Amino acid sequence: MDPEKESAVLRIGELSRRVGVSEHVLRAWESRYGLLKPARSEGGYRLYSDEDQILVRRMQAHLSNG
Numbered sequence: 001m002d003p004e005k006e007s008a009v010l011r012i013g014e015l016s017r018r019v020g021v022s023e024h025v026l027r028a029w030e031s032r033y034g035l036l037k038p039a040r041s042e043g044g045y046r047l048y049s050d051e052d053q054i055l056v057r058r059m060q061a062h063l064s065n066g
Contacts, residue, residue, distance in 0.1 A: 008039035008047035015048045019056045026056070035059060 016023045029035040030046075035055060038046040 007049040007051070010048040010053065012038075012046045012048070015053060015056070019053060019060065021056055021060065029056075029059065 010018070012023050012026055015021075016026060026036065030038065036048065036052050038048050038052060041047055
């Protein structure tokens with residue numbers, strides 16, 4: 001298995017709760033800007049890694065700084 005996928009353990013709802021960004025915004029950042037590239041479960045669910053969580057927090061910091 002791909003090491004990146006092994007560390008991908010958060011579904012979109014959990015990532016959203018942890019970082020305080022809506023699921024809608026996370027999907028937009030993925031589709032519009034390519035910021036996130038989540039792995040997919042066998043059922044097609046997005047699976048985010050700790051690195052994805054860090055990227056979202058960096059994006060929040062950039063947005064809050066203007």
